[in-house]
Amino acid sequence: MSHPILAPLLGRRRFIACAGAGLGAMLVSPQLVLAAAQTERRFIFIIQRGAADGLNIVVPYADPAYARLRGDLAIDPATATRLDGTFALHPSLKQTAAMFAAKQALFVHAAASPYRDRSHFDGQNVLETGGTQPYQTRDGWLNRLTGMLPPLHGGDSAIAIAATVPQALRGGVEVSSYAPSALPQPSDDLMMRVGQLYARDEQFHPAWSAALAARDLAEGTGAKQDPASLGHLTASFLTKPAGPRIAMLETSGWDTHSGQNNRLAGQLKALDTLLASLRDGLGPVWAQTTVVVATEFGRTAAANGTGGTDHGTGSVAWVLGGNVRGGRVVADWPGLANGQLYQNRDLRPTVGLDALIAGVAGEALALDPDHVARVLFPLAGGARPVTGLVSV
Numbered sequence: 001m002s003h004p005i006l007a008p009l010l011g012r013r014r015f016i017a018c019a020g021a022g023l024g025a026m027l028v029s030p031q032l033v034l035a036a037a038q039t040e041r042r043f044i045f046i047i048q049r050g051a052a053d054g055l056n057i058v059v060p061y062a063d064p065a066y067a068r069l070r071g072d073l074a075i076d077p078a079t080a081t082r083l084d085g086t087f088a089l090h091p092s093l094k095q096t097a098a099m100f101a102a103k104q105a106l107f108v109h110a111a112a113s114p115y116r117d118r119s120h121f122d123g124q125n126v127l128e129t130g131g132t133q134p135y136q137t138r139d140g141w142l143n144r145l146t147g148m149l150p151p152l153h154g155g156d157s158a159i160a161i162a163a164t165v166p167q168a169l170r171g172g173v174e175v176s177s178y179a180p181s182a183l184p185q186p187s188d189d190l191m192m193r194v195g196q197l198y199a200r201d202e203q204f205h206p207a208w209s210a211a212l213a214a215r216d217l218a219e220g221t222g223a224k225q226d227p228a229s230l231g232h233l234t235a236s237f238l239t240k241p242a243g244p245r246i247a248m249l250e251t252s253g254w255d256t257h258s259g260q261n262n263r264l265a266g267q268l269k270a271l272d273t274l275l276a277s278l279r280d281g282l283g284p285v286w287a288q289t290t291v292v293v294a295t296e297f298g299r300t301a302a303a304n305g306t307g308g309t310d311h312g313t314g315s316v317a318w319v320l321g322g323n324v325r326g327g328r329v330v331a332d333w334p335g336l337a338n339g340q341l342y343q344n345r346d347l348r349p350t351v352g353l354d355a356l357i358a359g360v361a362g363e364a365l366a367l368d369p370d371h372v373a374r375v376l377f378p379l380a381g382g383a384r385p386v387t388g389l390v391s392v
Contacts, residue, residue, distance in 0.1 A: 039149055039150065039245050039365060039366075040245075040288055041245065041288050041289075041290075041323075041364060041365050041366060042238050042245050042246070042247070042282075042285060042288055042289040042290070043145070043245070043246050043247075043289075043290050043292075043361055043364045043365055044234070044238075044246070044247045044248070044249070044278070044289065044290070044291040044292070045142055045168065045246075045247075045248045045249075045291075045292050045294075045357075046248070046249045046250075046251060046271075046274075046291065046292070046293045046294075047124070047127070047128070047166070047168070047248070047249075047250055047251065047293075047294060047295070047296075048251055048252075048254045048271075048293065048294065048295035049120070049124060049250060049251065049252040049253075049254065049295075049296070050120065050252055050253055050254030050255035050256075050295070050296075051120065051123070051254055051255055051295055051296055051297050051298060051299055051311055051312070051315070052254040052267075052295040052298070052299075052315055052316075053254070053256060053260065053264060053298065053299040053309055053315070054109065054110075054111075054295075054298045054299075054314065054315030054316030054347065055070070055298070055299070055301065055336075055347060056070070056073065056075050056090060056260070056264055057089075057090050057093075057264075057268065057315075057316050058083070058087050058088075058089060058090075058107045058109055058316045058329060059074075059075045059077065059080055059087060059088045059089070059090065060086060060087055060109075060333065060336065061075070061077035061080070061086070061087070061088050062085060062086045062087075063086070063333075063335060063336045063337075064337070065301075065335070065336035065337045065338075065340075066336055069301045069302040069303070069336060070301075070302070070303055071303050072261075072303070072307070073260055073261060073303045073307070073308075073309070075088070075090060075091070079091045081093070081094075081097040081100070083100060083107070083328075083329050084328070084329055086329070086331075086333065087107070087109070087329045087331075090264070090265070090268050091265075092264075092265045092266075092268040092269040092272060093268050093269075093271075093272045094272060095272045095273070095275060095276035095279075096272050096275060096276075096318075096320070099275070099279070099320055099326070100326060100327055101327070102326075102327075103324075103325070103326040103327035104279075104320060104321060104322055104324055104326050105318065105319070105320040105324065105326045105327075106318075106319050106320075106324060106325070106326040106327065106328050106329065106330060106389060107316050107317070107318055107319075107329045107330070107331075108316065108317045108318075108319065108329075108330045108331065108351055108356055108386070108389075109314075109316045109329060109330070109331035109333065110314045110316075110331055110332065110333060110334055110347055110348065110349055110350040110351060111294070111314065111315060111316060111317045111349060111350075111351045111352070111353050111356060112297060112298070112313055112314050112315065112349035112351075112352070112353060113126050113127045113296065113297070113352070113353045113354065114126060114131075114132040114133075114352065114354065114380070115127070115133075115134070115296070115297060116313065118297070118310075118311035118312075119134075120255065120296060120311075121134075122134035122135075123296030123297045124167070124296045125167060126296075127168075127294065127295075127296045127353065128140050128141070128142075128166060128167035128168035129141065129167060129168075130144070130354060130376050130377045130378075130379070130380075131379055132379045132380065132381075136379065137379070138170075138171075139170055139171030139172060140166070140167050140168035140169050140170050140171055141168060141354075141357065141376040141377065142166075142168040142169045142246065142248055143168070143169050143170055143171030143172070143173050143175060144171060144173075144375050144376050145246065145361055145365075145372070145375075145376055146169075146173045146175060146246055147171075147172065147173040147375075148365075148367055148371075148372065148375060149245070149246075149365065164177075165177050166248055166250055168248060169248055176244060178233075178237070227270045227271070227273040227274040227277065228273050228274070228277040229277075230249065230274055230277070231273070231274045231275065231276070231277025231278035231279075231280075231281060232277050232278075232281045234247055234249065234278055234281070235277070235278055235280075235281025235282045235283075235285075236281065238282060238285060238289070239281070239282060239283065239285050249274075251267075251270075251271060251274075253267055254267060254295060256299070256308045256309060257304065257306060257308040257309070257310060258304075258306040258307050258308040259306075259307050259308060260303075260307060260308040260309060261307070271293070275291070275320060278291070279320075279322075286321065286322040287322035287323060288322065288323060289321045289322055289323065290319065290320075290321040290323060290324060290360060290361075290363075290364035290390055291318070291319070291320040291321050292317065292318070292319055292356075292357060292360055292361075293317065293318035293319075293320070294315075294317045294318075294353055294357070295315050297311065297312060297313055297314075297315060298312040298313055298314045298315030298316075298346060298347055299311065299312040299315070299346075300312045300345050300346055301336050301341055301345060301346060301347055302345065312342075312345065312346035312347060313342045313343075313346035313347060313348070313349055314334075314342065314346060314347030314348055314349040314350070315347070317353060317356055319356075319360055319389055319390070321364070321390070323364070323390055323391045324389065324390055324391075325388065325389055325390065325391055330351075330386075330389070331350070331351075332350040332351065333350075334347065334348040334349075334350050335348075351386065352380070352383055354373070354376070354377040354380045354383060355373070355377075355380070355383045355384060355385050355386050356385075356386045357376065357377075358372045358373035358376055358377060358383075358385040358386075359372075359373075359385030359386040359387040359388075359389065360386070360389055360390055361376070362385060362387070363387060363388075363389065363390035363391075363392050364390050366392065369385035369387050370384075370385060372385065373385045
């Protein structure tokens, strides 16, 4: 029987300061991090670590340069789901296609954070902190968003059960984290003794108490680390009356320099399963839920010589949920022809992820998007939030 990894032995401050980069195979070792707030609306952020290839996820099949640039990597539009007269969805995303048809999913193409270089760690830092340069800001935009919501009544608003808290959720507002584990369940006697050990410690006692509370929330979920179980687990947290209202999930393995077609198909199938499990597990709460999926940067428009693509710039962001005004691809499409690419190699960004996140998060949580943009992305120079994507 799986159980959460209890990590109270790390002090709360040290825990929050731990590195948050997800490692290992995508969704094989996922981490789930949650923050609690008193609202009936839910907001979920899923990061794709490794620079997901937006051009083969939401495929610009009608762009005449696409097939030429991609060669053998080009997705055959006959096998994909046509979204409109320009774009098609990767054939592995069957459940996501159903959500799109139900107008519960949309895609924003040619999107990017302010980062314009090609380091994964730097790009993820900019995406998660909401800065304009790497390591410019120490806390994360999702932590700042949590701080804009009413506090949770009657309990800690932060708890750490995972080994790390992602950068996006680090900051001054207390948050919770949880990860399923295959380790043996600790005995009640051990739990009692550790509790007694920390009883008079001002730092460890609250962390230990919060860890036990999160474990109680996960009790009975049979949490494992496969995509379906992770979606179910996330939903179980978000549907608890005293549970969190904001969640972040990490997926990794999107860095496809070689053998891209098979690898990307597997990655997308796993994410598709996760999203469907999340939707089904939330039940009626899905109608009050908004999910944003984003990556640190895209990949080169042309295939490389090893059956893959290299680090690029523009990619695609996903917005899903029962309250999403979906069934469309939002794009100021820059084109893939010579002279239209960024630095003659990448999809040119035409929409900022910070503007997108600010607009979607504001509408999803019934907050003023302009105010959200100023709080979450204070260094963005007043970029106007992208609104109209979520029913208010």
